[in-house]
Amino acid sequence: MDEKIKDSFFDDPETTTFWINNSLPSQDQILHLQDSMYIQKDQEFHKCTLGIQYHYLLYFKQQTVQKWVNLNNSTMEYIKHQTAGVGIRISKHKQYFEFFGDVEPWYNYLRQYCVQRNFSQSYTLLKKIGQGNFAEVYKATNKLDGAEYAIKCFRKSKLKEKIDRLSMIKEISIMKKIQHESVIKLYEVFEGPECLYLVLEYLRGGELYQFIKKSHPFSEEKCQKLIYRILKAVHSIHEKGVLHRDLKPENIMLRNKDDLDNICIGDFGLADYYSPNGQYLFTRCGTPGYVAPELLQDKLYDYKVDIYSVGILMFILIAGKSPFDGKDYDDVVMRNYYAKVKFEDCKLSEVGMHLLKGLMNKNPIERLSAQEALNHQWFAKENSNKCSQFKIRKQNYVLKKLTHCELQIKKNSTLSTQFSPLSSISSLSPYGITKYNLDDSPKSPNTPSAQHPSLASKITGMGQLRPVRRSQFTLKQI
Structure with a gap:
């Protein structure tokens, strides 16, 4: 192996070995x-x-x-x-x-x-559909069969820090591990002299955020069906030992226009493998107004931060506004921090409100898990498989204009997903990364309450997030 070969963005400069001589990590005897x-x-x-x-x-x-x-x-x-x-x-x-x-x-x-290598031999870039600080997204076709894809192109010159390499490896690892009909598909990865190319499925329907903006607040029945699909996808993500940590309407896509039957969770830039002792390089991450309070409070957290975010989405669909509606950005952050939710603004049936409060319980030990939520009585029709497929007809109603508060959130946080033609990607260099578990996720179920004797205890080293690169925020002293 004395021939000089091309450098790779993914090479670990601290490692020189190629072959491993000890026992295989996998005990599976299957040979593909x-x-x-x-x-x-x-x-x-x-x-x-x-x-x-x-x-x-x-x-x-x-x-x-x-x-x-x-x-x-x-x-x-x-x-x-x-x-x-x-x-x-x-x-x-x-x-x-x-x-x-x-x-x-x-x-x-x-x-x-x-x-x-040789990305250009396999794909033809057609047009740019998104732009960010670290990447551009293009609609492209496969030269072999003409199929359409979204290509996420990272410029290596903008990914110079060690954390950038580790973050990319983590995001790719997680996306390859999660295979679910309601999770965006990563097909393959290319590296060229200047760029990294992630080949993703092309989603034509745009963001759920855009759909909500132009539609009347959802009926309880429509909300029920959509939340059920999202919870099933979240449950699958959690079963793989992964926390998404940035669930919001901008990161939930529609595969086809106005078709809520076929939704897709995207943007795993802040996702990470679950760590029982909270060993995440960046622990306070996400978008203010869409995150669980314990994440803002620097407390030990687990999968249930995603469940809280699903509860926020359910509130928005029914009420047509955020549960943390405030006079300005700082007010929104404070309301989110203290979990000050105006449940009376959300008009739900008694059983629906019982589920919403279970999803948004500020005590994560008492909060529902994804599986518990899926088994809730509110989803009785879905669980009995008697619910027919549905399409949302285009509404003539227009959601109220963004309030000053919502505009402030839009200004201070990432409100887009990189996989949609309607997106305006804000930045695509994720952080939530821990080097020790890059290759294999831990085999961990949803965390039982016994693993959290003191969720109020703070973890050493947790501080303010540093200046935003994506879906991260700095807080004034709380």
């Missing part, structure tokens, strides 16, 4: 691919047996795994040898491994884990 390949050694080609188990490339010796490499965020590209033909080069930490043979099925499988 296994075949004899040719590798070059001492100017000659030798036959060897390789296998793939999820995102691990295995090197066998006498039917036993001799060594392996984690392929997540390694670089993969086709190569051609005049004698051996077409092969694949896997690069990681400035080292590489090449193999030749029937490699096309391997390349097609590994593209879901590896970073590819």
Whole structure:
């Protein structure tokens, strides 16, 4: 491995190893691919047996795994040898491994884990649909089948800090791990000389935020069906050990115009793997007016911060305004901090109000989990599968104009998602990152109350968030 290879944004400068010789992390015996390949050694080609188990490339010796490499965020590209033909080069930490043979099925499988080169050979950029401080988003087509995608392009020159690299790895890792019909799909990742390219599904319906603005406040029945779909997606996210931490109408998309049957949660830039001891690099993050009070208060928190945000969304859909409506931005933050909710402004049935208060209980121990909320009586029709599919017809009503307070929130926080043509991306360098769990999320269920003997206790090192790059905010002394 003495050939000079291209530097990669994803390489860890503190790591030089390629192959790992100890036991595989996964005890699963399933091999997704296994075949004899040719590798070059001492100017000659030798036959060897390789296998793939999820995102691990295995090197066998006498039917036993001799060594392996984690392929997540390694670089993969086709190569051609005049004698051996077409092969694949896997690069990681400035080292590489090449193999030749029937490699096309391997390349097609590994593209879901590896970073590819030569983006322009696969996609054609059509038009810019979003702009941010660190990235641009384009509508694009696949050159092979003409399918449409959203391409999120990060300029590497603007991602110079170590935290930027770790943040990108975390976001990509989480999006690859979560596979749910109501979560935006990340298909593949490319790296070029100047940019990183994330290939995402193209959502034509725009943001839920835009839909709410032009529609009358929802009826209880319409709200019920939408909240049920969102909770199912949130439950799936939590089952993967992930906290989203920035659920709001701007980060919930419609796949098709005015179709609330097919919603999609996006923007995982502030998501992180659950840490029982609160080891997140940035703990106070999100958008004021949409976050749980314990997150603002620097208390230990868990998955239930997302549940509180779902409750805020439910309130907005029914009441047509924020539960923390105030005279200015600071007033909104204070109301959010102390969980001062005017439940009387939300006209709901008794059972609906019972659910809303369960979602927005300021005590996270008593707050409902996603599973408990899905089993609530308010969703009885959904749970019995008697509820028919629905479409929201275009309303002639117009939601009230944004109040001065809402305009202040819009000015001081990120109110857009990068995957919609209607978006105006504010900044795309996420923070919520912890290096120790970049590769694999912990196997943790929704946190039982026993894990929180004192939610009021503060964690050492939690301070004000530093100047905003995205969905982060500084608070005046509270």
